[in-house]
Amino acid sequence: MVEGHVIVAVVIAVIMLVGRGLGRGFGIPAAIPLVLLGLAASFVPGMGKAAVPPDVILTLYLPPLVYRAAFLTAPRETKEDAVPISVMAFGLTCVTALAVMAAVRLAVPQIGWPVALALGAAVAPTDPVAATSVMKRLGAPRRLVTILEGESLVNDAVALTLFGLALTAITEPVTLSEGGLMLVRIVAGGVLYGLVLGWVVARLRGRITDNGAQIVVSLITPFVAYLPAEHFGFSGVLATITTGFYLGVRAHGLLQPSSRLTGDAFWEVLVLLLESSLFVLLGLEIRQVLNGVTDYSFATLAGTALIVLAVVVLMRLAWTMAVFPLAKWLPGRHLSFDGIGRAQRLVMGWAGMRGAITLAVALSIPLTVPNRPLLIFLAAVVVMATLIGQATTLAALLRRFGLGETQESVIEEAKARQATVEAALSRLDHLASEGEVDEHTAGVFRQLLELRLDTVRAILDEDDDEDGTSPDSGTRGLRRQLAHAQREKLDELYSKGKISAATQRHLIHELDLEDRRRASGSH
Template sequence: MDVMPLLLLVAGSAAIAAVARRTPVPAPLLLVAVGLAVSSVPGVPDYTLDPHVVLPLLLPPLLHTAATDSSYLDLRAQLRPVALLSVGYVLFATFVVGWALYLLVPDLPLTAALVFGAVVAPPDAVAATAVARRVGLPSRITTILQGESLLNDATAITAYRVALAAAVGEGATWAGGIGEFLLAAVGGVVAGLVLMAPIHWLRTHVKEALFQNTLSLLTPFVAYAVAEQVHASGVLAVVVVALYLGHRAWEVDFATRLQEEAVWKMVAFVLESAVFALIGLQLPVVLRGLGEYEGALAAWYAVAVFLVVVAARFVWVYPATFLPRLLSARIREREANPTWRGPFVIAWAGMRGVVSLAIAFSIPLTLHDGEEPFPHRNLILFLTFTTVIGTLVVQGLTLPPLIRLLKFPGRDAQAETLAEANAQAQASRAAERRLDELLTDERNALPAPLADRLRIVLERRRNAVWERLGQANPVTGESVDDTYRRLSREMISAEREVFVKLRDARYIDDEMLRTLLRRLDLEEAAAFRETA
């Protein structure tokens, strides 16, 4: 097995993603663009997107990362719009886009057209939230987009399986399709509910951080595999488990949380970068299989499908936003009246991604009899590719300026800092009371300087947030908080240099140096986190 193409893919995509962070272009778009350009260079190997790799090996960790970073409470508060998008919209888009393609392409069976509709129905889990975080959307819209992207893949994959069974002639019925959908949805949730408590119990009772992080890396794959084994939705199982673990992460020891955060950030960065680069690199594979559909005809189909995909989302989002308010007095009393701007951004943020391509490549070459080819499979692959690229480029590039044009109110940094300071003050008072209780016990006796040091650390933690609300230094422009952090780092850096010189002089060995440096690293991390 030649591993060089894989190494080049990972290294190249990571480098491009790192460069993108220094440019105004979102990383997903730059990765796709570079992938497209590289795919046309002679000698570049083909990177075939294997659905048997993408769905079980790439999708679970990406979903796990997104779900653990999401808020269970916020998602629960936005359950209605999330459900309407992740289930209702995906099914609506499957039928609308499929029917449009059926009318557009001569001799295309409706069942095959519905297969395509299910393929391009789900917006991408990574692209939309990456752009949303970068442009600073209001938290409610970001939560809705995150929730939709976490759950819509399950709906789309199930709809695809039902449509595919009908297309290949396996005798699928509407009743059977609905039953399969319910089995996948309910089974996926149940699988997640069954797995989440034992996994969390292991995380809280096993104290070795390395083992806990190994368990963390295995968790999304185990949840996905267990659910798929019983023909349930692996996507939903992963999301349910990850939401629970993220909600209860405070119960895990600090060493695990520190390692886990670093590990999953690295995993998500590498996978997201490689996934979007793969989208661009698929161009030669797709074009070679296009066959009879070339030139103006293929371009016309691609533009028409893109327009239908974009329009269908607007047709669904606005009624789904305003009709529930018209029909329910309770909703009108409980929720603020939405403007047209929020639904417009949600509708425009429907970018497609790697899941659509992976599903499309899983379409079989032949029908159930094994002899007759799957109708228009190459055209479906081509239109999937152009729809993914079109939504990423057109919507992805225009979404940030659109949000700035619509002038959404930004986050109130002062109010957030004030809430943080009040929360820290309450926690500090509780810690002081606990410290006083402990020091009255003879078993906890400490010399006065050490007891005072505990109180000073607590006071510093409490005051750090309030200082962010204070005035800046008239000379440097820094807040008191920033100055404290900078001076702390300078002191730690001076200590670090001395330790290295002592190691070089053979006064201490490398093992002792690593111990001392780790202690400084933790102090520097603590100083940063107190003010970050």
Template sequence: MNPVNLTLVVVLGVVSIVLVAAFSERLNVAAPLSLVVAGIGLSFLPGVPHPEVEPELILAGVLPPLLYSAAVNMPVVDFRRNIRPITGLAVLLVVGTTLGAGWLFHELIPDIGWPAAFALGAVISPTDAVAATSVGRRLGLPPRLLTVLEGEGLVNDASALVLLRSAVAAVAGSVSVWGIVGEFVFAVVVAVGIGLLVGIVNVRVRALLGNAVLNTAISFVVPFIAFLPAEEAGASGVLAVVVAGLVTGHLAPRHLRATDRLAEAVNWRTAAFLLESAMFLLMGLSVKTLIDEVHDDGSSVWRALGIGLAASALVIVARIVFVGPLVGGLYREQRKAARFKPRLETTQAVLRGDESNPAVTERLDKASPRRVAHFRKRLDRAAADVEFRLTETLGWRGGVVLGWAGMRGAITLAAAQTLPQDTPDRALLVLIAYVVATTTLLVQGMTLPAVIRAARVPSEDPGRLRREYVRLTTELADAATSLLDDPGLEDPGNGPFGDRVVDRVRSDVRVPPASPGDRPAPEQIEQYLRLRLRVLTEQSERLQHARSSGAYSSEALSRAQTALDVEMARLEQLADRPIS
């Protein structure tokens, strides 16, 4: 394809994506579903280009930034609190689906052999959370359910691709069962180590730049900096990307400027939207090409359709069956938390001095103040986790939605295209994977809103969120007031702050806002900016402490962080300009 035609295809693709997304909002339909349907329709029109994208480009060029973008916005506390259901869905269910689907494919297509059957099972095992979460957010699903779906989508690609790699190696007869287990453990451990290192170095290095454009430019290559070394080491590149994103999102508020974070967030949302949408559009456009390849290979399209529908039923039923015990385990976890809560409250009361317990008091007297502070912090975090398990429950209603939200997506099709060219009936297998991805995406995606309404999943209580947000902002205002009331407060190198400057800043941080004080004189504006930024920094540090304690929901923390970032970014821009 010459450069002019390539440019035309890209322009038409972006325009089509925007138009379909805008139209989907009016129809109240998830954009990924509309893009797939539009792509399928366009693929049969004469004259419409069918761009051929190498599957390795999607898995190594598109998947890392998409996972990184999602991981950066995933609160580490939420991921940690939901690690059991996420691990269950993203690892155990993926392994079980791979084995079950592999058996089905071997029974229906015995000529392909067990390794190729399991390879195709690994291809159709990971879910795509984009469509499910877009529908869920629009219909007001509770935050914990959305977190589980997003967390599953972050991790299950890594599990499936590791299994696919092992199954492809088994086609050549070069792997054993214990070899697969060892490779899986190695892939996880090394990927986590690389992801941690890249995430920490990423934040530290970008904190030195002080330029939003340069900062965002560096952030665009971070996913590949994590992905490539992990893949070269034989580990899971996508898991390394996820870990790097989680670490970056957790550390960024402490080290990166608000201006940099806001600019990066907007740019990444735009990039992720275009990449996700392009993948779903390409998924639809590829149907005609896949059908032609099956015809050229001498296979039957109807056979592929039948096997694909059978595999779709298997993956749907397997997920529903798996979610039942998963929700039961969460219920047992909730009952355990209810039994543990009184003990926690008693210990906290002893630490506050409200109650006495000779055994606990004696141990505290022997401990150093640092160890006592560390123990208090861990206790507060444990109490917040217990409260989370008691209030943020899934229940059988959430389990119904979780069981039905198992749509596959474009990653399934891209992974299928990576099957070796000498795989028996390769064209047939790729089309089967496409049928599974399209069937689950359209059938479950189209009916998910009805399932959510029928299950009557309780949505987030806006009143509770509002009260929690007020409580959090009041705590941040108290932190600012404590700083301003400090008798030793000074402007480094310039002596004490002027009274009018302090009064003006004090009026800016009151909750609810008080009447503004006198405006600082022109010569005091720079001093006002320095003090206001210092106060906002103090509030940001208090917010990070509140985040690590787990005492507030991620929604309240995110709103407060955004409010601080917007104000800090505005003042940072003013502080960077000379004041005349």
């Protein structure tokens, strides 16, 4: 029994490696070969053991996925664009879920309203990974990336709250007033619990110096957020997102550089494994799903799938082109919408791919829910169609409107590098003037920093051509102070809105790498 499960796990791991390799080789989203290879593997005897119980899917996959997304959210940019993000995440998600519910109910009348809402909630949230990876590679305006990432984080919570209400309504009737009170309790309880847990974990992690222990704490945190919240009738997703966001904002002050590097590497691999295995599991389940929809004619299946896909795609395009601009009239202080023109809105509308979250929700539908195979089939069609049709054409759309040629991120990063090196030079001069560092040592480090500064000035077309070398030095205390000065400068630049969270995180990552190299070289 144990050997069989191990063999299945190895097969899934091989499929993930091959599938991702094929995706890179053919320049297509990795999800496509992963699903196809999973389908092929379903014909191998014994692979039926790979089926994961529906109630395990949300518990196992959802907490770490949404926690990591929340942890990496850019706080200042998200706050500045809170209105456009909210218009997309709350308004569009609810409208899409309700529109899909109505469309499915119309196409397949025997499906009840709560079951149709469960499907609508599953396909409503977007997965920005494919879209933002293309945008970042082409240098698209960062504000578009921020809005898409912020929307995806919030709409996960909105959609999953609707999904929970739909499942409750399937088992027991719920009046409108009862549903409203339940919604308030679910949302308020989840957010409050997430804040309390974030505060506790922040203080705990601030006292831990061992890298391994930090990873263990970070791994169990999303489950400690999700499971108790769900047990007490709150939103586990909102609790997990709130905890992740709370800790992500304070990550630079909580963790040592080596802990950040180790944690980033661990979570990057974990998220890759979770997302990839979800697509493989979908492929493995396709045969069973197809066997479960044999009661429906091909015309019904194809027609319903096309209707749901059309609602999902066209509703988003209509929302970004017609409804989204109206948000500028909403009360309150928020960034101007003038910088988001028709071309940007069209890209936002087309960047509505569905992915891992939709699959996790669809596969988590309980076995007792009527028409479960049909719901999974329709969700799978939406995911695959949007990945094939939208993800593969997004780059061409960006180039068509000239949105992929900006050097904004390059210039921003160069300016941030210049400011951090200048901060380190200023700290070095101060230390030398106070007699804490001798002139010879100060001169060595000054040459190293000025060499870096010259490189940055060359990028910014500043003519400053001084020669310098970078000799090694064993003065680790001085190195730490200079690195600390650079991190402080990055925090200052970010807090003043001079650089984005992505630039801040990237440069801090480089400083962390330098700290690790020096630490490993000292042993």
